[in-house]
Amino acid sequence: MVKKTDCSESSDDEQSYSSSSEEWSKSSDDVDEIVKINGFQVLDSQVNQVKAIFEKHPDIASDFNLKNQQLKNAYMGVLLDLIMTLCRSPNELTMDDLHKADRTVLDLTKAGMKLHWLRQKLDEAFLKKERKRAIWARIRELEEQVKKRKLNLSDLESDLKKQKAAALAVETPFDFSDVV
Structure with missing residues (x-):
């Protein structure tokens, strides 16, 4: 389910989420390609990451029923940021980062995403951090x-x-x- 569109052609509801996930941008100058994967619109630079998520965890969004495309895109951006946070070096990760990640997993789960696999990785990160401290x-x-x-x-x-x-x-x- 991959569909490519051009960001300059998208409507207000189909804004692109920046790869750094700092802000939504809706500039007519943007020509980043937007790719639709399993109902989520992501930047072309994020396609491989999102595909990998759906390949390993095909049921991740089976209970995720948001109709607002912008909100769906935002949730996917938050998920990608969360994964990138966990990919950082243990020396760079603070307990505050892990606690924020924990709350984010909870929020994404409440929204309907199935993230048991990510919860497990987060728990491992907490254990690593605690072992390192000890x-x-x-x-x-x-x-x-x-x-x-x-x-x-x-x-x-x-x-x-x-x-x-x-x-x-x-x-x-x-x-x-x-x-x-």
Whole structure:
């Protein structure tokens, strides 16, 4: 179900959603091709992503019955943004990002999208983030222990040097001048 149209020919209800999903644009200068996939209109640059979603999860929109094309497009844009958020490096993802993603999945699910697979990935992202936090806490704890033990070792080495010096002093025979 793929149909290509030109953005400049679209009506007010068929506005294109920008790939960065920052805003809807309806400029007659726009000549980005719009492709219709399973009832959603997406930019040509998003076609492969949307096709991949429908290939892996064909029932994703089976309960999604919005009539307003603009709203449908917006939901798809939000879904694509959500997926791209989860694709970011774990170092870039904050807990705030994950909590926002969690609320977005809830909203999309309430709207009728079947996103159990995305919920699972989001839960994995939360677990990874928590594991990372726990690992780094343990690393800091171990670094502190190493630091303390290095100080103890330094103190022991100092004591050892003093004891060796004392042992040498005890083992040193008296000199003639010391005895006389």
